Amino acid sequence: xxxxxxxxxxxxxxxxxxxxxxxxxxxxxxxxxxxxxxxxxxxxxxxxxxxxxxxxxxxxxxxxxxxxxxxxxxxxxxxxxxxxxxxxxxxxxxxxxxxxxxxxxxxxxxxxxxxxxxxxxxxxxxxxxxxxxxxxxxxxxxxxxxxxxxxxxxxxxxxxxxxxxxxxxxxxxxxxxxxxxxxxxxxxxxxxxxxxxxxxxxxxxxxxxxxxxxxxxxxxxxxxxxxxxxxxxxxxxxxxxxxxxxxxxxxxxxxxxxxxxxxxxxxxxxxxxxxxxxxxxxxxxxxxxxxxxxxxxxxxxxxxxxxxxxxxxxxxxxxxxxxxxxxxxxxxxxxxxxxxxxxxxxxxxxxxxxxxxxxxxxxxxxxxxxxxxxxxxxxxxxxxxxxxxxxxxxxxxxxxxxxxxxxxxxxxxxxxxxxxxxxxxxxxxxxxxxxxxxxxxxxxxxxxxxxxxxxxxxxxxxxxxxxxxxxxxxxxxxxxxxxxxxxxxxxxxxxx
Numbered sequence: 001x002x003x004x005x006x007x008x009x010x011x012x013x014x015x016x017x018x019x020x021x022x023x024x025x026x027x028x029x030x031x032x033x034x035x036x037x038x039x040x041x042x043x044x045x046x047x048x049x050x051x052x053x054x055x056x057x058x059x060x061x062x063x064x065x066x067x068x069x070x071x072x073x074x075x076x077x078x079x080x081x082x083x084x085x086x087x088x089x090x091x092x093x094x095x096x097x098x099x100x101x102x103x104x105x106x107x108x109x110x111x112x113x114x115x116x117x118x119x120x121x122x123x124x125x126x127x128x129x130x131x132x133x134x135x136x137x138x139x140x141x142x143x144x145x146x147x148x149x150x151x152x153x154x155x156x157x158x159x160x161x162x163x164x165x166x167x168x169x170x171x172x173x174x175x176x177x178x179x180x181x182x183x184x185x186x187x188x189x190x191x192x193x194x195x196x197x198x199x200x201x202x203x204x205x206x207x208x209x210x211x212x213x214x215x216x217x218x219x220x221x222x223x224x225x226x227x228x229x230x231x232x233x234x235x236x237x238x239x240x241x242x243x244x245x246x247x248x249x250x251x252x253x254x255x256x257x258x259x260x261x262x263x264x265x266x267x268x269x270x271x272x273x274x275x276x277x278x279x280x281x282x283x284x285x286x287x288x289x290x291x292x293x294x295x296x297x298x299x300x301x302x303x304x305x306x307x308x309x310x311x312x313x314x315x316x317x318x319x320x321x322x323x324x325x326x327x328x329x330x331x332x333x334x335x336x337x338x339x340x341x342x343x344x345x346x347x348x349x350x351x352x353x354x355x356x357x358x359x360x361x362x363x364x365x366x367x368x369x370x371x372x373x374x375x376x377x378x379x380x381x382x383x384x385x386x387x388x389x390x391x392x393x394x395x396x397x398x399x400x401x402x403x404x405x406x407x408x409x410x411x412x413x414x415x416x417x418x419x420x421x422x423x424x425x426x427x428x429x430x431x432x433x434x435x436x437x438x439x440x441x442x443x444x445x446x447x448x449x450x451x452x453x454x455x456x457x458x459x460x461x462x463x464x465x466x467x468x469x470x471x472x473x474x475x476x477x478x479x480x481x482x483x484x485x486x487x488x489x490x491x492x493x494x495x496x
């Protein structure tokens with residue numbers, strides 16, 4: 001069996017902000033700089049730096065600790081959206097699971113706030129995951145691959161070998177946060193979520209002990225699949241892999257009078273019955289629609305991303321979409337890396353994201369997404385995607401999703417802006433937009449009252465019951481069993 005294992009992590013101490021004026025970020029922290037940090041106007045500054053010093057004395061040479069001013073530190077605290085970045089006392093790049101355990105023991109002893117950071121793609125301030133090395137096992141062949149692991153790194157090393165795993169649909173997304181949250185892929189129709197392809201976790205428990213979690217460990221096996229960092233720090237994830245051929249994709253964009261016809265064609269495409277293997281024994285077709293707008297211009301656009309997991313789609317499969325008049329159209333035929341690299345989602349200085357669960361996309365739903373964009377006064381981006389209602393039957397019960405049939409479609413909406421002073425206004429506007437779209441879905445006859453939000457999309461403040469449903473009680477019981485001292489409450493994220 002082919003499998004890929006991902007391991008490593010970066011910890012950031014502490015999660016609470018220091019006063020930026022204290023630091024000269026072009027210089028490393030010498031002794032006098034440490035004294036300055038201790039004198040900063042933050043009541044816990046001295047304790048945080050002491051914690052950093054204690055950690056550096058206890059960890060092995062395989063691990064490294066960095067202070068503000070170093071290139072490594074700046075990379076560690078950086079995020080896709082600047083609104084998610086915070087300046088900390090120090091960052092640690094552990095080299096062994098044992099060192100992760102020693103670090104957790106020190107954090108528990110001193111009750112020091114911390115974050116476990118991954119690719120930095122979360123838009124919720126204070127949330128994080130893991131990053132590190134990848135080891136690909138192909139029969140007896142082992143290849144070790146770098147650090148700072150994102151799915152971009154993974155694909156770059158797997159795809160040329162003719163193999164792949166279930167990973168992110170975009171460049172730059174971190175491996176562990178994506179996987180521990182569930183993980184929607186371009187191939188979810190065929191293989192399920194990323195958590196459905198996990199065969200093993202290496203977990204450092206809050207008490208510092210290292211254990212391997214497999215299906216034999218019923219409670220943690222269930223909890224880690226969607227439970228993020230509530231049970232310790234995952235330092236290795238082993239995934240099933242599969243063979244990878246060249247793929248085909250298309251990007252279509254529509255503006256002005258072309259939008260309405262494109263939306264109608266997209267809805268008709270979704271309403272067609274598709275077998276999981278598709279026509280001519282090919283794979284199920286996948287399409288994603290996105291709506292975007294910019295404050296600087298009155299122009300709104302509607303776009304489609306089409307994907308087929310093979311060199312060419314079956315004849316006629318996408319013709320009704322490809323034949324539409326469009327403002328731009330590009331065909332991607334080549335490696336899976338070529339396809340992923342062709343997708344560009346606009347980034348902004350400040351970004352918040354939210355999930356909008358749907359059970360199906362009808363014409364009123366698709367138009368509602370467009371209308372919400374028209375009414376917006378923000379830079380915004382929304383997406384919906386085609387997926388069969390039984391796509392979650394590939395996996396077994398897990399923390400997320402709380403229900404596997406009928407499957408919820410993880411639509412997303414985000415707002416981007418530049419002025420920090422309007423953060424609260426943007427949060428309110430985002431929540432209003434999400435509620436408006438859900439209300440349209442309910443009016444359309446969809447049972448969305450208990451539809452789960454996707455944890456990797458959901459905006460901070462979303463009730464945990466909206467993400468985990470009836471699983472929450474069990475997840476809290478498991479959490480209490482393995483973290484009775486609430487060590488992982490010191491870290492950010494969705495806390496049980």
